[in-house]
Amino acid sequence: MRHSRPFEHRSRSWSAAPAASVFVRLDRSSSVPLYRQIYQQLREAILSGALPEGARLPTERALARELGVNRTTVMNAYNELASEGLIEGHVGRGTLVRRSLLALEDEECEPAMPSWLLGLAAGESEVLGPDARVLSELMALAEYGGMISFASAMPEPALLPAELFREICQDSLLSARQEALGYCPVEGLQSLRQQVALRMRRRGVPVDAGHILILSGSTQGIGLVGRFLLRPGDEVVVEVPTYIGAIQAFRALGARVIGIPLDSEGLRLDLLESVLGRHRPRLIYTLPTFQNPTGVVMSPERRRRLLLLCRRYQVPVLEDDAYGELYFDTPPPPPLKALDSNEQVIYLSTFSKMLAPGLRVAWLAGPVPMIERLSLHKQVFDLNTNAFGQWLVAEVLRRGWLDGHLRRLSAAYRRKRDLMLQAIEHYWPREIRVTPPGGGFHLWCRLPAGLRARTLLREAAAEGVALLNGEPFHVDGGGQQYVRLSYAYPQEAQIEEGIRRLGIVLKRLLLQRSQEQMRSSPPEHIPMV
Numbered sequence: 001m002r003h004s005r006p007f008e009h010r011s012r013s014w015s016a017a018p019a020a021s022v023f024v025r026l027d028r029s030s031s032v033p034l035y036r037q038i039y040q041q042l043r044e045a046i047l048s049g050a051l052p053e054g055a056r057l058p059t060e061r062a063l064a065r066e067l068g069v070n071r072t073t074v075m076n077a078y079n080e081l082a083s084e085g086l087i088e089g090h091v092g093r094g095t096l097v098r099r100s101l102l103a104l105e106d107e108e109c110e111p112a113m114p115s116w117l118l119g120l121a122a123g124e125s126e127v128l129g130p131d132a133r134v135l136s137e138l139m140a141l142a143e144y145g146g147m148i149s150f151a152s153a154m155p156e157p158a159l160l161p162a163e164l165f166r167e168i169c170q171d172s173l174l175s176a177r178q179e180a181l182g183y184c185p186v187e188g189l190q191s192l193r194q195q196v197a198l199r200m201r202r203r204g205v206p207v208d209a210g211h212i213l214i215l216s217g218s219t220q221g222i223g224l225v226g227r228f229l230l231r232p233g234d235e236v237v238v239e240v241p242t243y244i245g246a247i248q249a250f251r252a253l254g255a256r257v258i259g260i261p262l263d264s265e266g267l268r269l270d271l272l273e274s275v276l277g278r279h280r281p282r283l284i285y286t287l288p289t290f291q292n293p294t295g296v297v298m299s300p301e302r303r304r305r306l307l308l309l310c311r312r313y314q315v316p317v318l319e320d321d322a323y324g325e326l327y328f329d330t331p332p333p334p335p336l337k338a339l340d341s342n343e344q345v346i347y348l349s350t351f352s353k354m355l356a357p358g359l360r361v362a363w364l365a366g367p368v369p370m371i372e373r374l375s376l377h378k379q380v381f382d383l384n385t386n387a388f389g390q391w392l393v394a395e396v397l398r399r400g401w402l403d404g405h406l407r408r409l410s411a412a413y414r415r416k417r418d419l420m421l422q423a424i425e426h427y428w429p430r431e432i433r434v435t436p437p438g439g440g441f442h443l444w445c446r447l448p449a450g451l452r453a454r455t456l457l458r459e460a461a462a463e464g465v466a467l468l469n470g471e472p473f474h475v476d477g478g479g480q481q482y483v484r485l486s487y488a489y490p491q492e493a494q495i496e497e498g499i500r501r502l503g504i505v506l507k508r509l510l511l512q513r514s515q516e517q518m519r520s521s522p523p524e525h526i527p528m529v
Helices: 034-048 060-067 071-083 120-128 134-141 162-172 174-181 190-202 218-229 244-252 269-279 300-313 368-381 387-398 402-427 453-462 492-520
Strands: 087-090 094-097 212-215 235-240 256-263 283-286 317-320 345-350 362-365 442-446 482-486
Touching: 034 060, 034 071, 060 071, 071 087, 162 174, 162 387, 174 387, 190 212, 190 362, 190 387, 212 218, 212 368, 218 244, 218 283, 218 317, 218 345, 218 362, 218 368, 235 244, 235 269, 244 256, 256 269, 269 300, 283 300, 300 317, 387 402, 402 442, 402 492, 453 482, 453 492
Parallel strands: 235 256, 235 283, 283 317, 317 345
Antiparallel strands: 087 094, 212 362, 345 362, 442 482
16 A cells, blocks of 8 residues: 655656655645645745756656656646746656746745735635545546546547538538527527427426527536525535535535435435425535436436425525436436426536537526526626537537437447446455446445545556546545446446456455454454463
8 A cells, every 4th residue: 555655766867966756745634635735845845946957857657656646636736837937848858947947046036926826726625625626637637548537527539429510510511600600699599599498398398498598518507506596605405425516616606515415216305304494505406317426316206305395495406417318228207397397496408428528518497587697697707608519519409310329329338337347247346336327427336444435546546547536526524435437438448457457456455454454453362271
């Protein structure tokens, strides 16, 4: 097992200056992100002269391996140092310290960063929590080769419908220049709003175009609804665990986030009713269908009871339905919005999982007065959602191509899910608990008692495998024994290999735990003869 310690200098090709490694000590219990700790300690060594000009730093990969962190973590630390002019990359020579450029020998010189920028990043963990950068680091993983990523919640590149988009552009782009390439209304292209409303009516939700607001991604919808309904100090109820982006969005607005546990049928309504009676929250956020990260589907009866509670306590519900149409065998229950007869439900979904995340096209469905007000809020921050992406999606819907594409996706993801489950059965210790999902992108795994997910992440990264630990999905400090694996992004051949590597790590960690327990247990008393 790796421990927090300074890493050793192993490269003879460095300059004669002290190795940068001796200045880095990581405190994994700290709320300061790991990349920030690396940046701060190397910065201090450079500014003090302990790392002089021309000293060569280790490569990102080498430093990540020695510290037991993700390569993206080191990359972010190096980027911070480079942005201040403290280091510089040279082809064939590596990354070198540039301290002299700052004229730091002069005690009266100006600071390397404008004074109004100093300390801005320090408040991230206070507002958003210690895992504030987990989403941005997640996105960055996709750019690095050699890493098998079970962390990215995005489609495999081969499943992105580039052929459909090419055909649409070849057929219609020249005749649709203004609609596809010009400005569009804040509410979204009328053609897309009409197609989205038509699709929702087919799923049992009685809406028309006036109920639809097009968004630049579903996280924007969470933020808009939060700004509309919440004031600093207001309370929001979320599931535990839940989507990381929602936790961060609500905390950034100054809301107090209250977590309610899930069971196999979804949100625990017995606990929710107790909270509603005592706290009177302003909003309930739920992912009732193939919940992220657990894959749980809220039962029909619990959906009806949830709406009854919301009506009784006059609390609106934000239903996030990113995965509802990506089911493998049995269709899930209708959306909460389909059961909503009192306009208690604000419905949110996205084409990022169904088509392509790069389109940045999602939508909200809600009462017309709310959509009108949210449009005013939206134009302050985002005057136009990507018109080209909207036009492409509208054409896919108009031509009736989405259902066939979803069938291909569901078949591919079902195959990947089964492959991952079979590999887990073959390579992993029996102590790990996994619940097979009926749709969506993720497996939620419980580790044995005494084995922490952060330890597994660190060891897995050294083996070239990325996954997510459970703590960022929790608002109550839990999740230490859970990890999320996403089967959507990696290729099929990578799934078995990645699970095999994780199996080796898990067996090693369990063996270490067993040996530690044996050493710590008192010896048996042997009676004298």
